[in-house]
Amino acid sequence: MSTPHPAGPELDGVHPAWLPQEAFRAIGSRRTLVRGDGVLADTVRAEVAYACALHGGVLLTDPEKPHDLALTVGGAPHAGEEGFVLARADGVTSVTAGGPAGLLYGLFEVVRRGEAAFGADLPAGTHRPALPRRMLDHWDNVDVHPVMGQVERGYAGGSIFWRDGEPRADLSRVRTYGRLLAACGINAVAVNNVNVHATEERLLTDRLGEVAAIAAELRPYGVRVHLSVSFASPVTLGGLGTADPLDDGVRAWWARTTERVYATVPDFGGYVVKADSEGRPGPFAYGRDHADGANVLADALAPFGGVVHWRAFVYDHRQDWRDRSTDRARAAHDHFAPLDGRFRDNAIVQVKYGPIDFQPREPVSPVIAAVPRTRLAVELQVTQEYTGQQKHVCYLAPMWREVLGFRLWGPEGRSVADVATGGGLVAVSNVGDDPYWTGHPLAQANLYAFGRLAWAPELDPAAVLDEWIGLTFPSAAGGPLRRALHDIMDGSWRTYERYTAPLGVGFMVRPGHHYGPDVDGYEYTPWGTYHFADRDGVGVDRTRATGTGFTGQYPLPWSEVYESLDTCPDELLLFFHHVPYGHVLSDGTTVIQHIYDTHFSGAEEAAAMRATWEKAAAADITGEPGVPVGLHARVRELLDEQVRSAREWRDQVNAYFFRKSGVPDAHGRPLH
Amino acid sequence: MSTPHPAGPELDGVHPAWLPQEAFRAIGSRRTLVRGDGVLADTVRAEVAYACALHGGVLLTDPEKPHDLALTVGGAPHAGEEGFVLARADGVTSVTAGGPAGLLYGLFEVVRRGEAAFGADLPAGTHRPALPRRMLDHWDNVDVHPVMGQVERGYAGGSIFWRDGEPRADLSRVRTYGRLLAACGINAVAVNNVNVHATEERLLTDRLGEVAAIAAELRPYGVRVHLSVSFASPVTLGGLGTADPLDDGVRAWWARTTERVYATVPDFGGYVVKADSEGRPGPFAYGRDHADGANVLADALAPFGGVVHWRAFVYDHRQDWRDRSTDRARAAHDHFAPLDGRFRDNAIVQVKYGPIDFQPREPVSPVIAAVPRTRLAVELQVTQEYTGQQKHVCYLAPMWREVLGFRLWGPEGRSVADVATGGGLVAVSNVGDDPYWTGHPLAQANLYAFGRLAWAPELDPAAVLDEWIGLTFPSAAGGPLRRALHDIMDGSWRTYERYTAPLGVGFMVRPGHHYGPDVDGYEYTPWGTYHFADRDGVGVDRTRATGTGFTGQYPLPWSEVYESLDTCPDELLLFFHHVPYGHVLSDGTTVIQHIYDTHFSGAEEAAAMRATWEKAAAADITGEPGVPVGLHARVRELLDEQVRSAREWRDQVNAYFFRKSGVPDAHGRPLH
Structure with missing residues (x-):
């Protein structure tokens, strides 16, 4: 039996995020039996062995010996490959997994529950992911891009995969990353930027070994690797005269190239493509549509079980103002709704949650309801491009929960999460080589919550937040620090929304960055x-x-709800309507007064966050369990910036x- | 007698600007006698010899031989070192120079006049420069700056001095550049950016050889080299603990360092300093003022006859909006007026022409009238940072003429040019390694006109323009192309003003670039x-x-003229006053209607420029003398961009x- 040592916990100078040693105390102090074969079961054994070494427990292989916890592959086929049954009876906690991945997820479920997993009896409950693919897209570049840097829209330092044009020699951090991902349920990573530049194109061919090396680090934690590719690859890499998806030579090139990929990375996940979007090449150049484009890649991947994620983010970025x-909001629906039914089974249309671009508040994209015969993935943005760039605390799970729970055809209809079961949930990663992984230490919670909601979209974001706090700050259990963190983070998305663009209108940010x-x-x-x-x-x-006419892209009741000023939700009012400043909102205030009120209160809330954090620091000084000095200082410094920025x-x-407008503030506060 | 071949005329792939071979036809087809010694007289001999080789004339050394033109050093002491007496009598044109530099400028005056210099008799006229130093500041970097590039605010390609961190191996283009400068009267160049970064600091010490190499190329054309230095050099280069200008160690360091500079470049011009400005180090850090700062450098330079140009561009760039x-406009006066009389004789306070920053329209800076006991240089911007970035035709001489002729104390008082006789006229260069030198071929005229106005500020900008056209496009003499160029360029500054920020208010440009x-x-x-x-x-x-209270920084009558809405010139109205949109201008239109009218007409004028250029092309096709195909295409392409940009x-x-405002256009034109 091979027992690879888990690579991560003690990486020098790297914060353990939601897997500190203390999180393994409950398991590591008990007698645990692990049964199963293969790399994932070996990982589970190694994790338990490591926990026991830390906390004095025992890893057993003989099922006859008395034990507190049994982790077993097999015996729960209904749970599926990634699922498991969790129960406690007769003093034994049991995880019975449908497959090896289920064993891994079961282990981390027990970690999450801690001592509670070894308390009262628990009737058998089946746990399995709501969405099949729970994926992070890294916008990492191999070369440092002259404008976008090493990681496009990255706010956490460099890439954990590449540095200055070369793969990192030491990939142990990638292994640790895979461990964190497994612990929150993520099972796929696209390693490179969807804007695929010249060097990065070659990851598909002569630099494929770099992809294989990353895959090798992530494989023990059940995370498959995907690759962003350029639609023009047959021309730029293959030397063909065309990338026309209906050209036989092009089809053959993709088939041949993909075969080589699988020869190198047998469990390769598939391709991600941004085509005909913000200057990227695509099928339009050949008079073909996006189904033609996606299908040529899908056909190349099909023999190996791979998928292509084809982004629906197609619009005219050279519009006349x-x-x-x-209307840019219309573009994805205009392009993709007519193609419904034309995509291959292994082509997944990947749709941003809103019709524009990752704003703090958008309506749900109408594309999600418009392609019932297409496998669809929903794309979120964990990296905080428009939500404070990991300088501001902005816990995004409440927004994601609203999106995932949005019922596309009204109260009785299916939700976004239901529709996404075809393709999955994808998000742009917020991770870099920063010591805290995410720049702002509290931005770790967004990564964690994304994985948890992708697994179980019905979870309460506040409960997920408390899970994260409990794991990440175990010494603060129940104390004032824990309450402070909850108070700072739980409402932070709405706070951010208050002090930025009002009532769903979006943008109002500095161009470029x-x-x-x-x-x-x-x-x-x-x-x-x-x-x-x-x-x-x-x-x-x-x-x-x-x-x-954008409202007409929605099915009933939303097409009517959004169309009418009487029923359009206030928070989306300016997304759907042009109204006078005197228009009265549902709470009786005018639009102009609402703008003033929310901006004053948003900035005040940011200041209150900082005050709360300062008090949490005091707890540390007075002997209460606190947070490490370095982390406290980093957060305080960032809160200073957030307060400054919110006032601005x-x-x-x-x-x-x-x-x-010329309208003064009703409360006489200063306006400049 | 050494006769170095002029390096410039036939540089492969480089446009000859205002010195094409044809410009030397009148001299080169005659018998010319040159008398004088030294490097500058040798240059004149070489120029004449080269012209004669081209056009069949003869260079004589024996004064007894019959000749058409005599160029002689000596015999006109009243003309000064750079001046000369030009006369024609008895069939001989004579240039009698006060010194060798006068011989060089006399030669180019004859070139400029062409056949006219050999026509009717001409009574002896003394020519000498109005301003002692006529200087270009290059904002060239040695390293490519991550934001600003090889040349800060450069719109003509790379630097002719450096490339990617290294000096250019072939400096022949610098020699050619010096020749062009001499031909329009410029006698000094500061070679590097006033924002002196780490690598560029070292030009003062271990990279001084690079400065010497540039000086060697410019010396034959009477152009002295200056260097931008960092005020913090004693710390960053010298390893001292302070750069306090009153510290003895600091004074000794500057003295020692400057001595080494002169040992390497004996005719070195001096230093240029941007201190306490936009983040650059300066004397404020030590509780000293700018006279203290400038004087420590002046003292180091004095033994060698050098000067320090100390920029008055000091303001708070972290102002609260x-x-x-x-008021940023007040800053330079607030800082420098109290220091009048405290600067050394060889410290020159260098003042931007306007109180803000090189906008297309500003009032003259009140600092120019406020430091009568200080040597003062006026700084212009030939590089078109705010005037179309060498993508737009914007002939700036009319603006400079207005500035130079502005009478600081009213109609009877001294002009800006009069005051600048103490220090000179300086401009940021618009030259790079572009084949046309200046990106836009027609932007050459700005460089030429700057030199001409620095020599003779009373010149008519339209006449200078015609001079430049005649020299640069000799084959177009008198034809439609010449008229087309004049029509396109002569009013182009006012056209640019019309379609950009209105009525002197300034800016309204995209931040950063x-x-x-x-x-x-x-x-x-x-x-x-x-x-x-x-x-x-x-x-x-x-x-x-x-x-x-900024108006109070001006002497009478301007303090009153600008203070009153009744007398403030319309073109500066919004610089000095906040007015309602309905305010009526002197021509009877309201401010809002003026904004509409000028923006419609400005964009129309840009379109008319393009149409005129197209017709000039037609002249070429129909057999009239035209412009080279490549130049025509470059200008046409840039005019397309100008028309697009003007409409935007x-x-x-x-x-x-x-x-x-909500005010519609009185003429019903579309507003968006």
Whole structure:
């Protein structure tokens, strides 16, 4: 029996995130029996052995010996390959897994429960993931991109895979990363940026060994590797004269190339493609549509069980801002709805959760309801491009929960999570080579929560937050630090929403880097993201009656709900309607007063977060269990920046609308 | 007698600018006598010899032989070292120079006049430069700066001095550059960026050889080399614990270091310093003022006849946009006026022409009138940072002429050019390694005109333009191309002004790169450049009565002229006053209608420029003398961009003010 030592826990200078040694105390102090074969069962054995070494327990192989915990592969076929049955009876806790991956997830479920897993009897409960693929897309580059750097939209240092054009010599951190992912339920990683530049293209061919090396580190934790590829590869790598997806030579090239990939990485997951999007090559160049494009890759992958994730993020990024009839929000539906039924079974259309681009508040994308005969994955953004760039605390799980639970055809209909069972849930990763993994230490919670919600979309985000706090700060159990963390993080997304762009209108960020306020930053650009504020009102008219007709892309009841000013939810008002500043919201305040109120309160809430954190520090000093000094200082420094930035947002947004509307604040607060 | 071959005329692939072979036809076809010794007289001999080789004339040394042109050093002491007396009598044209440099400038005056120099008799006229130092500041970096590139605010390719961290192996282009400079009267070049980064600091010490190599190329054309240095050099290069200008060790370090500079470059010009400005180190860190700072360098340079150019561009670039009492326009005067009389004789305070930063329209800086006991240089910007970035045709000489001729104390008082006789005229260079030197071929005219106006500030910019056209396009003499060039260029600065920020308010450019419109781009930033537009009006109140008091920094009559809405010139209205959109200008239109009108007409004028250029092309086709095909195509392509950009400016500025003011265009033109 091989028992590879888990690579991660003691990586020098790297924060253990939600798997500190203390998290293994309950398991590691008991007698545990592990039964099963293969690399994943070996991983489980090694994890238990390591926990026992730390905490004095025993790893058993003889089932006849008395034990507290039994982890067994087989005997629960209904749980599926990744699922397990958890029970406790007669003083023994048992995990009976449908397959080796289930054993791994069962182990981490017991870790999560800690002592509670060894308390009262527990009737047998089946646990299995709601979504088949729970995936992170890394926007890592091999070369340092002159504008985007080593990791596009990365706010946590360099890449854990590459550095300055070369693969990292020591990939032990990748192994540790896989362990963290397994512990929150993630089973797939696309290793490179969807904007595939020249060097990165070659990961598909002569640099494939680098992908294989990453796969080798992630395999023991059940994480499969995917690769972003360029649609133009047959030309740029293959030397063909065309990348036309209906060309026989192109089809043969993809088939041959993919065969070589699987010869090197037998459990390779598949391709991710951004095509005809923000300048990337795609099938339009050959007069083909996106089903043609996706299918040529799907056909190449099919013999090996691979999938292609084909992004629906297709729009005209050279729009004329003067032309109010063109609506970027419509683009994905316009392009993809007509193609429903034309995609192969192993082609997954990957749709951003909202119709624009990862804003703090958007309606759910109408594409999700529009392609019932297509396997569909929903894409979230764990990296905080538009939500504070890992300088601001912004716990995103409450937003994701709203999205996943959104019922696409009204209260009785299926939810986004239901529809995504065909393809899965994908998110852009927020991880880099930062000592805390995510830049802001508290941004770890977003990565953790993403995995948990992908496994079980019905989870309460506040409960997931408490899970994360409990694992990550075990010494703070029940104390004021734990309450402080909960208070700071639980409402932080809504706080962020309050001090940034109002009522769903989006953007108002500095062009390019997207950090900090610039109300008109995108207003006169070709990017299709406008607010149309004038001296009388603000918002985008996307109604059928008088606007772009975007509301008509939704099924009932939402097409009607969004169409009408009377029923459109306030938080999306300016996404769907252009209204006068005096328009009265459901709580009786006017739009202009709402802008002032939310921006004052949002900035105040940011200041309160900092005050709460300072008090948590005091707890440390007075002898209560606290957080490490370095982590405390990092968070405090970042909260200083958040408070500064939130005030800047407040003052700029309020000044902008005051200067336009001329309406003073009802409470006489200063406007500039 | 050494006769170095002029390096320039036939550089492969480099446009000859205003010194094509044809420009030497009049001299080169005659018998010319040259008398004088030294490197500059040798240059003149070599130039004449080369011209004669091209056009069949003869270079004589025997004064007894019959000749058409005599160039002689000596015999005109009143003309000064750089001056000369030009006359024609008895069939002989004579240049009698006060010194060797005068011989060189006399030669190029004859080149400029061409056949006219050999026509009718000419009474003896003395020519000498109005300003002693006529200088270009290169903002070239040695290393490619990650943000600013090889040349900061450079729009003409790389540096002619450095490339990717190394000096260029072949400096023949620098020699050619010196020849062009001498031909328009420029006699000094600061070789490196005033933002002196780590590598560039070392040009003062261990990389001094690179400065010497450049000096060797420029010396034959009478151009002395200056160096931008960091005020922190005693710390960063010298290893001292301080750069305090009153510290004896610091004084000794500068003295020692400067002595070594002169040992290597005996005719070294001096230092240029940007201190306490936009993050550069300076004397404030030690509680010293800028006279202390400048004087320590001046003292080090004095024994060798060098000067320090100390920039007055000192302001708070971390201003709070909410605080309307702080006014960046005041900063240079606030800092420097109290120091008048405290600077050494060889310390030159270098003042940007306007109080803000090289905008297309600013009032003249009040500092120029405020330091009568200080040697003062005026700084212009030939590189078109804020005037179209060498993508737009924008002939700047009319603006410079207005600035230089501005009478600081009213109609009877001295002009800016009069005051600048103490220090000289300086400009940021627009030259790079582009085949046309300046990116836009027509931007060469700005470089030429700068030199000419620095020599003779009273020149008519339109006449200088015609000079440049005649030299640069000799085959087009008198034809439609010449008229087309004049029509396109002569009014191009006012055209640019019309379609960009209105009525002197400035900025409204995209932050960072400063190209293209962004009305609010700087409105909520720390940079101190605001327009304060709201739904009622626009402009900056800089009056004493109700504003920042900036008008009080001017002497009479300007302090009163600018203070009053009745007398403030329209073109500076929004620089000095915040007015309602309905405010009526001197021509009877309102401010808002003026904004619409100028932006429509400015964009139309840009389109007309392109049409004129197209017709000039037709002239080429129909057999008239035209311009080279490559140059024609380059200009056409750039005019396309100018037309596009001018329309974008028009539509964004008009849309912005329409949305704010709600006032429709009186002529019913579309506003967005």
